[in-house]
Amino acid sequence: xxxxxxxxxxxxxxxxxxxxxxxxxxxxxxxxxxxxxxxxxxxxxxxxxxxxxxxxxxxxxxxxxxxxxxxxxxxxxxxxxxxxxxxxxxxxxxxxxxxxxxxxxxxxxxxxxxxxxxxxxxxxxxxxxxxxxxxxxxxxxxxxxxxxxxxxxxxxxxxxxxxxxxxxxxxxxxxxxxxxxxxxxxxxxxxxxxxxxxxxxxxxxxxxxxxxxxxxxxxxxxxxxxxxxxxxxxxxxxxxxxxxxxxxxxxxxxxxxxxxxxxxxxxxxxxxxxxxxxxxxxxxxxxxxxxxxxxxxxxxxxxxxxxxxxxxxxxxxxxxxxxxxxxxxxxxxxxxxxxxxxxxxxxxxxxxxxxxxxxxxxxxxxxxxxxxxxxxxxxxxxxxxxxxxxxxxxxxxxxxxxxxxxxxxxxxxxxxxxxxxxxxxxxxxxxxxxxxxxxxxxxxxxxxxxxxxxxxxxxxxxxxxxxxxxxxxxxxxxxxxxxxxxxxxxxxxxx
Numbered sequence: 001x002x003x004x005x006x007x008x009x010x011x012x013x014x015x016x017x018x019x020x021x022x023x024x025x026x027x028x029x030x031x032x033x034x035x036x037x038x039x040x041x042x043x044x045x046x047x048x049x050x051x052x053x054x055x056x057x058x059x060x061x062x063x064x065x066x067x068x069x070x071x072x073x074x075x076x077x078x079x080x081x082x083x084x085x086x087x088x089x090x091x092x093x094x095x096x097x098x099x100x101x102x103x104x105x106x107x108x109x110x111x112x113x114x115x116x117x118x119x120x121x122x123x124x125x126x127x128x129x130x131x132x133x134x135x136x137x138x139x140x141x142x143x144x145x146x147x148x149x150x151x152x153x154x155x156x157x158x159x160x161x162x163x164x165x166x167x168x169x170x171x172x173x174x175x176x177x178x179x180x181x182x183x184x185x186x187x188x189x190x191x192x193x194x195x196x197x198x199x200x201x202x203x204x205x206x207x208x209x210x211x212x213x214x215x216x217x218x219x220x221x222x223x224x225x226x227x228x229x230x231x232x233x234x235x236x237x238x239x240x241x242x243x244x245x246x247x248x249x250x251x252x253x254x255x256x257x258x259x260x261x262x263x264x265x266x267x268x269x270x271x272x273x274x275x276x277x278x279x280x281x282x283x284x285x286x287x288x289x290x291x292x293x294x295x296x297x298x299x300x301x302x303x304x305x306x307x308x309x310x311x312x313x314x315x316x317x318x319x320x321x322x323x324x325x326x327x328x329x330x331x332x333x334x335x336x337x338x339x340x341x342x343x344x345x346x347x348x349x350x351x352x353x354x355x356x357x358x359x360x361x362x363x364x365x366x367x368x369x370x371x372x373x374x375x376x377x378x379x380x381x382x383x384x385x386x387x388x389x390x391x392x393x394x395x396x397x398x399x400x401x402x403x404x405x406x407x408x409x410x411x412x413x414x415x416x417x418x419x420x421x422x423x424x425x426x427x428x429x430x431x432x433x434x435x436x437x438x439x440x441x442x443x444x445x446x447x448x449x450x451x452x453x454x455x456x457x458x459x460x461x462x463x464x465x466x467x468x469x470x471x472x473x474x475x476x477x478x479x480x481x482x483x484x485x486x487x488x489x490x491x492x493x494x495x
Contacts, residue, residue: 054226057290058171061225064287065164069235071283072256074271079251079339080391080398081414082441087388088484090477135206137199139329140189140307144181144206147174152208155215158235160285163218170222173207179226189305193229193296197244197272198336200224214240230293232258232269234282243269243284245295251339252398254279258288267292274336276397298340300348300402306330308353313407315385322361322385325353326404334402342400342435342443345419346426346495351404355427362428370453374429375470375479382421382472387411415443417472422495425470434467435493436460442486444471447479458482462492 132143152169156162182203186196197220204211204219211219217233217240224231230245250270259266271282309328314321330351362381366374389411391398401409403423406416422433422445432448446460446467457480459466474483 054175055171058167058175061285061287061289062164062168062171065167065233065285066160067286069160069283070286071281072258073281074254074256074279076254077249077251078398080440081443083390083392084388084414084442084473087383087473087475089475090481133206135203137185137189137202138304138306138333139309140305142185142189144185144203145177147177154208155212155218158214158238158240163233163235163240166215166218167222170219175226178203178207178223182223183227190302191304192298192300192302194244194298194337195304195333196227196229197224197231197242197296198333217242224296225289225293228293230267230269230288230295232284232288234269234271234284236277236279236282239275239277241279241282242272243282244272245269245293247295247297248299248341248344250298253338254282256282258284267295270338272338298337299344303349303351304330304333306333311408317381317385322358324357324361324407326351326407327353331404331408334405337402339398339400342415342419342437342493343495345400345402346422346433346435346493348402350423350427354404354407355423358424359428362424366428371429371431371449371451372453372479375425375431375447375449375454378424378428379421379470379472379479380476382417382424383475383477386417386420388413388473414473418443418445421445421470421472426495432465432467433495434460434462435495436469437491437493438486438489439491442473442483444469444473444483444486446470446492449479454479456480460490460492462494 133146134141135144136142152172153166155166182196182200186199189195189199191199200220200223201216203223204216208215208219221231221233221242224244232243234241234243245267249268254271254273255268257266257268267288269284271279273279306327306329310325311328311331312323312325314323316322362378365377369377386406387410390413394409394411394413401412401416401419403420406412406420409416412420418435422435425431425433425445425447431450434446436444436446438444446469448462448465448467454468457478458469459480460469461467468480469482470479471477471481471483474481477483
């Protein structure tokens, strides 16, 4: 008879007698080995199944690429601001805008805060590699799995047959391994979908030594398709371009709408034009890869984990010098960004060294002060510490900067200042801030004061609360003072 004794004092159950049959160590090891073999057989079968399906997709798409590509007219949603020869300076002797709030015509949905949005759920096929080679991504060494060298040949032209042939050559690479590396590395570096595209561009040089720009284009579009993201290849003249579908609308970036059938509402593809050449039309294959893939997410919800390349900038304000450090690699990464929603710039996590230096040097001037005095100090700092120049004069095209880019740029304009100021207020004072867009004219910011220190001035109403205009381009103006001549019709970008 089997007996079970309960030791109530310590809550331990003692089992006496042979409840389970005795197993020899050799039997346990044999059972374990058998299960591992079965698991490996299952894994290998699934990998073969996936590889065969992928091969069939790539083979079918190569045939589509060989057919004559269609031409699409390109469109651009031009969004910029009225050129301003130089920022106006507040003159108390001149008439100022009254206390009446501007007319809000559009309430742009807020961009989710960085700490509430999960990163893309990358699920690498393989663990951290043991045998590795290295590649560089914006100054950061990344480890890739060692693969058998495969000479795939080069892209010899940009005709349909040339691109189709090169696509077929890429299909002969160890695609599963490369796709796994792309996803694993992207997750480790905390990259969003756009960052994954940039990573694919850089990995091209690992598998195609000395890769040309056109080869990088085909390789990156190929790899994005392999991991389920929506990318196509475009051609204009002798140059190839990556075409990306995006979750957000991009401004000042050429696009066309691709429709798979008459009933298909279409998908907008943006031309990633790192050369900044002027394009009016693009040719591309009349089919999408597989089911078209998932549009890319351009939101920045985490700081890319790039190797730290120390840089510093010196700013002058009120007779005081400020030395602010930053990561050169991060600035170079952001410099590739197309114009995205203003809210993405205003909510992106800021380089910890940069915001730490600003907090350390600005805090003595704002600590313990009423909110209006603290905000005014930060506002006057941005108004006077940066030099003004329009994007057209500085870059030759419209460009919107992340806060790190504004710090290192020789000059900045109204949108850069508004974004930088909003990030200062959010990070140093913890006050709610919005961006105030006077469409086609100007960008400013507005702050919600909670201590009653500011009750008069120009404001906008957001969800029943007053946010007082703070204009970092209106030199020496205080919170509540709107720049004259910009009108009273605004869009609110919640952060």
